[in-house]
Amino acid sequence: MELFYSILPELIRIVVCAVCGAVIVFGNALVMGYAERKLAGHIMLRPGPMEVGPHGLYQLVVDGLKLMGKQLVVPLKADKPLFMLAPILAFAPVFVPLLVIPFSDKLQGFDLDVGYLLILAFASINVLAILIGGWGSNNKYSLFGAIRSVAQNVAYEIPMLISALAIIFMTNSFSLKEIAAAQSPVWFIVIQPVAFLIFIVSMVAETNRAPFDLPEAESELTAGFHTEYSGMSFSLFVLGEYANMFIICSVATVFFLGGSSGIPLPYFEYSGIIWFLAKVYFLMFFLVWIRWTYPRTRFDQLMNFCWKYLIPFSLVNLLITVVMVKLL
């Protein structure tokens, strides 16, 4: 009983964090689903969703209800356990990285010493989910999408990690809170612009979004790895994708945009979350913006760009950073 009372505060903390994580995941999917379609519309000089509610505000609610009501079709020759496991595997791990993201000085689930490694590890499970889903669908398009996704994610994880490593050498810590705190005079985007650019590009590729959306390239692979998915299993993939976008943008914010730092507000330990979310959603806006600007890359272009440009540049950047850190 004494043990119970001693761990009770921690238990409550875990429950609250999980609830907040769920709110962030679903709220973010609602906001981004609507914002993405609206922005896509306005970039093409059309209004986007307009019919359901004022300016189509309830469109996402209606879409969600529709997806929930739809039948889950499992293809006859599909590997059923794998087929059903994949969407869950794509969606479930997104809650864990949210625990270590420092939304403000005090709004953070757990400040782990290896926070960034935790995020990398759990973000990589998404690739596994895509591979399982593509393989389990027993469909050539799905399988091609899955193979592309694995090749792309493995390639782009390297420059992403190396560019982040430059920051980690400067702060000497994997803890996201310490990295954010180390940028009190100047944000790292000023000191490390090359690393920031490489991180942004790899970030787009890691989240499988246009112009690097080859795993789902609709004109070549119908819908890639989620061709065979319908209803709720499809929406779990979409929820996972938006949550991953949120996580990776949060990491970029912590690494390069100073975390929750900004113009001081009252109760800044908590209200810093306003600045944090503003930066995250600016990056999300940027992702949507480039999605509707650039055409999809060809696969060889994608790989060439990574191996010939991103990795050498990030390596040189890392080398210069290490030398500078040693000298200064």
Add this chain to the structure above:
Amino acid sequence: MKSYFSELFTGGWSLIVGLKITLKALFTPIVTVQYPREKSVITPNYRGHIDLVKFEDTGTHKCITCGSCMRDCPSDCIVVDGEKREGVKGKFCTVFTLDFAKCSLCGACVEVCPTKTLDYSDEYELAGFARGDFQYDLLKRVEERE
């Protein structure tokens, strides 16, 4: 080696140019017309089905029932008939119907009309459930028009 860097810079610049274009488009007013709720203005050159013109001086059309349009029509979709009436110079038009389902919108009737009383209408919301829905009584239409 030279092309390696030049490709990087030209490519990077083209990406920035692309972003500028879409950002400008994002803040440009939308061009979509929310059709059933708002309608765009029809150009005067629009060639809809034919209609009798209502002249301001007489308050009605000037059809003299010459039948030129009926005879010129390659699709045989115009029927004009008239009768002699007391006190009216020339013939008085009693029937002027258009079978728009057959009309090919060639405009020969408009060209040939001696009194310029035939013109294209700007009607474009044309849909019907039966062929009979496109039998237009142009005399009735000209009277109903304000």
